[in-house]
Amino acid sequence: MVELKTPAELAIMREAGRVVATALAAVRSTAAVGVSLRELDEVAAGVLASEGAKSSFQHYHPHFAPTPFPAVICASVNDVIVHGIPSDYRLRDGDLVSIDFGACVDGFHGDSAISFPVGTPRPEDVTLIADTRAALNAGIAAAVPGGRLGDVSAAVGRIGRAAGYGIPQNFGGHGVGRAMHEDPSVPNEGRPGRGLPLRPGLTIAIEPMFMAGGRDRFVTDPDGWALRTADGSRAAHMEHTIAVTDDGPMILTTP
Template identity: 70%
Template sequence: MVELKTTESIDAMRAAGRVVGRALGAVRAAADVGVSLRELDTVAREVLRAAGAGSPFLGYRPRFAPVPFPAVVCASVNDAIVHGIPDDYRLRDGDLVSIDCGATLDGWAGDAAVSFTVGRARPADLALIATAERALAAGIAAAVPGNRIGDIAHAIGSIGRAAGYGIPDGFGGHGIGREMHEDPGVPNEGPPGRGMKLRPGMVLAIEPMLVAGGTDDYLTDGDGWTLRTVDGSRAAHAEHTVAITAAGPRILTLA
């Protein structure tokens, strides 16, 4: 079931989303050569704590997971697509890092992700990240009343495929509200004009994931969480929580 949020509820989600944006900004600022992923998780935890917010990631355990998620951010490096668990790995010059973060505040959730490079960037990595961001922007632009979920999926997928990138099969965005994952699902590829019609009050987490090697396949690490590219190529992830309103899409997770 899809819950249509009131203007007041969307404003409350904006407060949670602002915390997410601040946390991602703080993590990105702290990311440097020699900094561990666990230290980046600590940075995000402090932002959440200072805001009086909780984490929808910490302790989250979907059906596929062998253990609850142990952190407040997903930290995915280089060939890790999504769901990377922050550990003692220390960032190296040229790493491509994707950070996914959520927050809960006053009963409402926000969810967003950003990809960036550390140290000297590879031009190919910058192009991959820029394409993921363009795909996200296109998906957001399609999130207007009267369109359908397939219009968002088509906007994202068209940009990713035109650049020659892979789109991990079966993963995409989702509805969000009082829970981090709600209906409907939001694929990153599909035919336009299909799926649920978009209505004011719907709130979606739109999140393109692109793979440089062009394949849609992935592998799951032994930790049961981290998804990796099958060919070792790099991946990028971009995400915002977006409210559909009569005035157009409203991004809720800007800092």
């Protein structure tokens, strides 16, 4: 069931989104050559503690995973698309890192993701990240009252396909609110003018995931969580939680 949020509930979600943005900024500023993924997780956990917020990710156990998620961030490096479990791996010069993070404040969630290079960036990674960000912005711009969910999905997919990227099927955006994952599903491809009507109060996470190799195939790591490109190419992931409003889309996961 799709639940439309009241202005008071949106205000709480905006606070959760502020915590998310604060944590992602702290992780981004800490990420450097030699820093471990586990250390980045500790930085995000520290923000949660200081803000009195709860993790949306830790102990989360969806149907596809064999075990609950053990950390507060997803840390995905190079060919890992999403859902990477933070480990003792230390970042290397030229790595492409995607960090996904969620926070819960007063029973409402915020969810966002960023991708960035560490050290000396590869030009092709810079382009991949920029295209993924452009797709996110296009999806957000399409989230207006009177539109359809397919308009959002089509806007995201159009940019990815035009650039020749692969798009992992059956993984994408989702509703956000009292649960981190709510209805509706927000695919990264779709047909404009189709799907759920966009009404004020609808809150969704839009999250393009692009694979540089151009193939849609991916594999799941033995841990049952991390999704990895089947051809070893690099991937990027961007995400914001947004609200559809009468004044246009409102990004909830900003500082």
